[in-house]
């Protein structure tokens with residue numbers, strides 16, 4: 001099977017060809033397109049409406065003039081016939097009328113009809129005489145056999161006037177001509193001079209000018225608005241890029257309430273929150289990494305010291321030191337102490353890795369907590385004696401049977417008591433107390449030792465953390481004891497609290513809840 005190959009020939013275009021790539025440009029384009037479409041529609045509608053209304057207005061005017069022409073022609077016709085017929089019963093036109101409208105009776109340049117066309121109609125005029133035949137439904141105009149009389153408009157147009165293609169026909173029926181047959185007249189006016197075309201033209205020009213102005217304004221407004229819209233996005237992109245390049249301090253500036261858009265504002269805030277968390281995580285990871293390094297250095301140091309001592313004892317014993325029983329006993333005693341220390345270290349490391357990987361399974365048993373605490377304190381009594389510290393234990397009278405992992409809780413007590421002994425100078429006291437109430441069980445370890453600085457208190461449970469006062473006791477600590485103790489107590493659903501005053505001593509309280517132990 002062949003994998004799909006990227007298209008040959010270099011750069012690959014994303015998106016539709018011709019469409020700008022930047023958000024700002026697309027926003028501007030969309031805005032300008034909407035404005036252009038709106039302008040085109042509005043201009044078209046205005047012109048259409050104007051044309052329509054001008055058309056009807058001019059047609060009305062033409063009708064008025066056509067009626068006037070018809071009335072003038074009727075008067076002239078009636079006068080010309082001298083109370084004779086205008087159109088005879090056999091539908092023939094009175095010859096006097098025919099000569100009046102076709103000849104040049106006044107001797108002037110223009111015919112009578114030409115004058116009417118120029119001065120009254122202001123349009124081409126066509127006259128048709130005829131009679132009316134009353135049909136079943138309607139009256140019909142029956143024109144005389146003679147061709148219609150016509151005259152074209154000959155005067156020059158007024159400024160802004162032009163020929164218009166409109167035309168109208170009015171019909172006039174004269175019944176007053178009794179006893180003659182009632183006759184009828186049709187007057188058609190066409191191609192008058194109007195200002196319709198020029199009005200439309202000038203309006204269109206004016207509209208185009210306004211549209212151009214509006215368009216330019218919209219382009220500027222679009223550029224401004226799009227820039228405003230896209231600025232926060234650009235800031236977000238910049239911040240994201242900076243973050244990706246490792247600048248974890250970079251944040252997106254939050255805009256003022258007034259100018260911010262809700263979505264962008266929410267996005268910016270979320271981005272900043274994410275950057276905060278990222279920075280926090282990175283600093284935790286860095287601190288952990290630094291501590292791990294320190295811890296590894298410490299561990300290798302811790303391992304090297306007893307191993308070197310063991311090797312020395314071994315060599316000395318081989319070289320004959322074993323011959324002297326007291327020297328041999330001393331060496332063997334020191335060797336066993338070093339082996340114990342090695343064992344303690346490896347146990348702690350193993351414990352830590354189990355806690356880290358979540359592999360540690362509690363062995364919960366409903367046993368007497370007094371026994372657990374007592375055994376841990378007893379184990380520490382030898383060390384207390386050695387250090388000259390008074391170790392006391394206060395247990396309840398009645399058994400305290402609660403579900404717990406005796407070995408682990410014993411370890412917790414050992415760690416806390418071990419610390420108390422370690423940080424209490426000769427002549428001091430360490431008191432261990434076990435008590436129960438409705439809320440649960442409390443194991444309290446109080447010492448009269450060096451105490452812990454308030455600034456260090458929040459950190460003493462951190463893994464690998466060794467306080468500034470731990471230097472003197474460095475060889476016996478690696479900053480794991482309290483961290484392990486806390487993990488074990490939390491696995492039991494409890495917590496550890498600490499109160500301390502520098503120079504006055506400390507009190508560690510392990511609180512195991514009643515319900516999880518029941």
Ligand code: ADP
Pocket residue numbers: 415419420421423447449450451452460461465466467468469470476477478479480481482483506
């Ligand atoms: P370590 O094994 O080094 O003692 P821990 O996790 O048990 O590590 O303790 C962490 C630090 O807390 C110690 O290095 C010490 O500074 C401080 N600390 C713990 N217990 C006491 C105490 N009883 N008195 C004073 N400081 C203490």
